[in-house]
Amino acid sequence: MSSSSNLKAVPAAAETAPPRRERRKEARPGELLDAALDLFVEKGFAATRSEEVAARAGVSKGTLFLYFPSKEELFKAVVRENISGRFAEWNEEFEAFEGSTPDMVRYCMRVWWERLGATRASGITKLMISEARNFPDLAAFYQQEVIQPAHELMRRILQRGVARGEFRPLDIDYAVFSISAPMIFLIMMKHSLGACVPRDYAVDPERYIASQVEILLNGMCK
Known part of the structure; x- marks a missing residue:
């Protein structure tokens, strides 16, 4: 910047x-x-x-x-200011959501990008991937403050879908990575190759997320 x-x-x-x-x-x-x-x-x-x-x-x-x-x-x-402090708000949205679980997945991935991925704070994810090994105490902090709450929220979403009969039975502990991995890829592209040679590595976030979420739902939905 x-x-x-x-x-x-x-x-x-x-x-x-x-x-x-x-x-x-x-x-x-x-x-x-x-x-x-x-x-x-x-x-x-x-x-x-x-x-x-x-x-x-x-x-x-x-x-x-x-x-x-x-x-x-x-x-x-x-x-805490930019990421982990927002999980209370996101969990409240989960509780209040009245639509189908597939719609919830679409909403969450889109809103995640708008509120975090598209902001400066998304660079923290790349920083942790790059430097966690050299700073194990910070890695443990990030695991507790960001990764665990994020995975817990994703588990709740997937469990909702299974309980309502909208999703087939899933190995939920590993299915959460199917949601998080595409978003991590998008962040890494934004802050690495996409930042250095954007014309060669142009990725439209909205189109990417829409494509990923439909592929994901096609695998999970009954």
Whole structure:
């Protein structure tokens, strides 16, 4: 999102302009989380420095550490703010949904893209795939905060379909991967080959999701 020249210029301005830092000393945590999300997605976890996040938000590093005592805690807060904190809302939608389960699957995959996949926060998935092995504590956190709740919600959807006679009997523990895998592929395309050579790896998300969900439902529906 930002060029390397911007990353050099902003910290210099933040470190040499005390009046600006004074004005920004009461920066809200949300502003710091926005800056952190941008940098984590742009550079990855290992390459992002706390002082860069502070500079991007226009505050001192000391101000950042008042809210988030370490880069690890900052990353966890970014994940909770942008992804895991939304599962309560998504589960409420599941409870209130009155349509058929095939329609629920269509709705969930489409809305997942609109609310997460198409946003900056989708880059966190690529980051975790790329760096989880080097940061096992963060991998365990992501597993608990994101992957497990996501799979539990998908299980509830599939179990609903089976219980209502809309889906054939399924190995639900593994059927959840049939829903999540196409979405992970779409994110990886967006943040890897699709970002580097978009004309050669052009994927229309809406068409892709519509195609994947119908293939999936053709395999599950009675």
